[in-house]
Amino acid sequence: MPAGTVKVNLIGASAIKDSEWIGKGDPYVVIMCGKREVTSNVAKNQGSTPVWNQKFHFYVDDSDTDVQIKIYNENALQTDDIIGTTTISLSDAFSQKKLPVTQYTLEPRGDIGLQISYTPKVKPAVRLTQSFPGPYGSQTHSSPYVQAQPEAKQDGEYFTGHYGQHHGQHHGSSTRY
Known part of the structure; x- marks a missing residue:
């Protein structure tokens, strides 16, 4: 796969394990693509049917071929419980560029709704210039046919690249631009 940007739109989950004895669970998602990792917001008291509606961008290189998803339940006094996992191949996103919202099966149970695009x-194109002598000294001519492409815009969504601790020992943090 060529280098580029993978966008993961995290919608929500259903039928996941609610590991709370009292009240409803506080699930959150850790998404890993290549060596990069982001953590969603905690869906406080949403139990087995959390909704996040968050978007994350991952800058990928030639060796990144899948997205790993882990759902945890946030615990105040203990280590956070892992309550679901899945690995999603990016091959369809690479060929189709944008996949529809899809429900992916989690282990040991439940589903997670994501939309993935690539x-x-x-x-960037290089502006071609040519110097030639003229009656008033050397002159430079730029080609109007080659223009540089802008970098990916930062539209308020989450981008990876800044790491740190967010919900204990398992996770990196994301940065909002």
């Missing part, structure tokens, strides 16, 4: 990295 945008290949566009190499």
Whole structure:
């Protein structure tokens, strides 16, 4: 797969294990793509049917081929419980560029709703210039046919790249631009 940006739109989950004895669970998601990791917001008291509606961008290189999802239940006094996992191949996203919202099966139970898209990295074009002697000294001519492409815009969504502790020992944090 060529380098580019993978966008994961985290919608919500259903039928996941609610590991709370009293009240409803506080699930959150850790998404890993390649060596990068982001953590969603905690869905406080949403139990087995949490909704996040968050978007994350991952800058990927040639070796990144899947997205790993882990759902945890946040615990105040203990280590957070892992309550569901899945690994999603990015091959369909690479060929189709944007997948519809899809329910992916979690182990040991439940589903997670995601929309995944892929945008290949566009190499900036180089403006061609040519110098030639003229009656008033050397002159430079720029080609109007080659234009540089802008970098991926930062539209208020979450981008990976800044790491730190967020919900204990298992997770990195994401940065909002």
